[in-house]
Amino acid sequence: MNLKRLRTHPALVLKRRVPSDLHEALAAYADDYRSVHDSAIDLSSRVVHVLRSFLDADRAFHAWRRWAGEAAAEPGSRSGRGSRNA
Numbered sequence: 001m002n003l004k005r006l007r008t009h010p011a012l013v014l015k016r017r018v019p020s021d022l023h024e025a026l027a028a029y030a031d032d033y034r035s036v037h038d039s040a041i042d043l044s045s046r047v048v049h050v051l052r053s054f055l056d057a058d059r060a061f062h063a064w065r066r067w068a069g070e071a072a073a074e075p076g077s078r079s080g081r082g083s084r085n086a
Contacts, residue, residue, distance in 0.1 A: 009048070
């Protein structure tokens with residue numbers, strides 16, 4: 001189990017269709033979470049936590065965000081967008 005125990009967050013509405021095999025995997029993941037942490041977790045919390053963990057672990061994404069922030073702070077920069085290889 002790679003995910004740590006979740007902090008509680010306010011309820012949210014998640015409107016998205018997922019393939020049935022992904023839904024089954026998320027349901028199985030909920031069963032695993034319940035067995036590890038002895039508490040249930042709802043679908044929207046699972047999805048948000050998995051996405052947050054994925055983004056937190058993506059080094060290239062963090063490097064890009066740092067680059068985009070630096071580019072936006074440079075004089076004459078309009079949006080911070082452009083080629084990372086420039």
